[in-house]
Amino acid sequence: MNNQSVSAQRDLTMKLPIYLDYSATCPVDPRVAKKMAEQLTMEGNFGNPASRSHLFGWKAEEAVEDARRNLAELVNADPREIVWTSGATESDNLAIKGAAHFYQGKGKHIITSKIEHKAVLDTCRQLEREGFEVTYLNPREDGIVYPEQVQEAMRDDTIVVSLMHVNNEIGVINDIAAIGEICRARKVIFHVDAAQSAGRLPIDLAETKVDLMSFSAHKMYGPKGIGALYVRRKPRVRLEAQMHGGGHERGMRSGTLATHQIVGMGEAARIVKEEMAAESKRIEALRDRFWDQIKDMEEVHVNGSWEQRVPGILNVSFAFVEGESLIMSLKDLAISSGSACTSASLEPSYVLRALGVNDELAHSSLRFSFGRFTTEHEVDTAAAEVRKAVEKLRELSPLWDMYKDGIDLNTIEWAAH
Numbered sequence: 001m002n003n004q005s006v007s008a009q010r011d012l013t014m015k016l017p018i019y020l021d022y023s024a025t026c027p028v029d030p031r032v033a034k035k036m037a038e039q040l041t042m043e044g045n046f047g048n049p050a051s052r053s054h055l056f057g058w059k060a061e062e063a064v065e066d067a068r069r070n071l072a073e074l075v076n077a078d079p080r081e082i083v084w085t086s087g088a089t090e091s092d093n094l095a096i097k098g099a100a101h102f103y104q105g106k107g108k109h110i111i112t113s114k115i116e117h118k119a120v121l122d123t124c125r126q127l128e129r130e131g132f133e134v135t136y137l138n139p140r141e142d143g144i145v146y147p148e149q150v151q152e153a154m155r156d157d158t159i160v161v162s163l164m165h166v167n168n169e170i171g172v173i174n175d176i177a178a179i180g181e182i183c184r185a186r187k188v189i190f191h192v193d194a195a196q197s198a199g200r201l202p203i204d205l206a207e208t209k210v211d212l213m214s215f216s217a218h219k220m221y222g223p224k225g226i227g228a229l230y231v232r233r234k235p236r237v238r239l240e241a242q243m244h245g246g247g248h249e250r251g252m253r254s255g256t257l258a259t260h261q262i263v264g265m266g267e268a269a270r271i272v273k274e275e276m277a278a279e280s281k282r283i284e285a286l287r288d289r290f291w292d293q294i295k296d297m298e299e300v301h302v303n304g305s306w307e308q309r310v311p312g313i314l315n316v317s318f319a320f321v322e323g324e325s326l327i328m329s330l331k332d333l334a335i336s337s338g339s340a341c342t343s344a345s346l347e348p349s350y351v352l353r354a355l356g357v358n359d360e361l362a363h364s365s366l367r368f369s370f371g372r373f374t375t376e377h378e379v380d381t382a383a384a385e386v387r388k389a390v391e392k393l394r395e396l397s398p399l400w401d402m403y404k405d406g407i408d409l410n411t412i413e414w415a416a417h
């Protein structure tokens with residue numbers, strides 16, 4: 001089934017909300033699902049890829065290695081540099097803890113940023129408890145962590161720098177090539193979380209001086225629960241394993257390989273490599289189409305650099321409207337106020353706060369993310385619904401009335417309570 005027929009079929013059966021949360025996760029591409037299903041049964045590659053004594057094992061191993069080649073080709077790496085994991089969370093843990101533990105004899109200082117995914121931030125917190133020191137860089141107002149900031153934070157005992165390629169809440173892109181040069185010159189290991197960029201931006205690891213890179217299949221239309229870590233061979237990067245057992249994945253990550261998941265990720269990578277250029281253009285056009293329909297509203301702001309961003313993510317603040325109320329009144333849209341992992345919290349986003357967005361505005365922000373199966377019709381419907389909901393909530397807002405009456409809200413002394 002092609003993309004258009006998937007969308008058409010969904011239109012017919014739909015009472016489902018319009019899905020605009022592709023940064024949280026993507027549906028599995030039907031081509032990927034088909035290939036995965038074929039692996040599971042007696043006729044497929046159900047064997048254990050580690051079994052060396054019979055055909056079932058050999059076939060499963062071949063399927064795993066095909067997938068490894070496909071993922072490696074997506075980022076121009078050597079297949080021997082790809083280690084399968086359960087997702088980007090595990091890859092981040094393995095990269096940062098693995099490198100910190102292996103290289104701690106050289107120093108105990110790590111550099112990261114305040115707007116990393118929790119998988120990186122919590123890993124760094126854990127390392128702090130173990131006696132490592134971590135510098136959390138603040139991005140500039142545009143959401144970018146600049147190479148000079150990394151340069152300035154470097155110390156003689158710095159062993160690891162971990163920065164994301166694309167931020168999952170605001171879609172802003174960091175210049176990993178320039179940061180890689182700085183790290184390489186000082187022989188500091190550079191880890192990049194590419195969960196949001198792989199398959200959305202071209203990545204060339206033969207050219208870019210990244211030592212470790214995390215990937216997640218479910219952000220590229222593959223299944224959840226599978227990911228990979230790129231571990232550079234030249235110059236060789238060493239890691240202390242975090243999972244011990246049968247010595248799979250050259251000792252870096254033990255555990256029977258999940259053949260069907262791995263085949264799914266490989267197929268997802270193969271498809272996205274072929275379709276990325278056209279897909280990015282299409283998604284950018286959808287994003288612009290959406291933004292064109294809401295940008296003339298008053299007090300509507302895009303968070304993060306407009307120029308340096310992936311096409312699929314748009315984080316917008318609607319001043320004088322409370323984000324949770326807005327989501328509640330947009331029941332026909334599947335959107336979020338920030339990342340999926342923190343969507344249960346009513347705290348304003350730590351990412352937006354780090355950009356200097358004030359609490360009220362951070363509270364009134366929504367993330368729209370567009371993807372492979374998004375249609376123009378969905379975008380038009382979503383934009384109309386957003387306009388309607390924002391206007392209605394503002395009608396009910398005393399603060400909006402005051403703003404419209406020209407009262408400067410910053411000068412008001414609110415009663416303490």
Ligand SMILES: Cc1ncc(COP(=O)(O)O)c(C=O)c1O
Pocket residue numbers: 023024086087088089090117119164166167168193195196215216217218225226227340
């Ligand atoms: C930037 C980033 N890193 C890591 C993850 C976690 O990936 P996974 O769900 O594969 O563990 C995500 C997913 O939300 C992400 O956006």
Ligand code: FES
Pocket residue numbers: 023024025117168339340341342
């Ligand atoms: S799924 Fe993206 S933040 Fe957790």
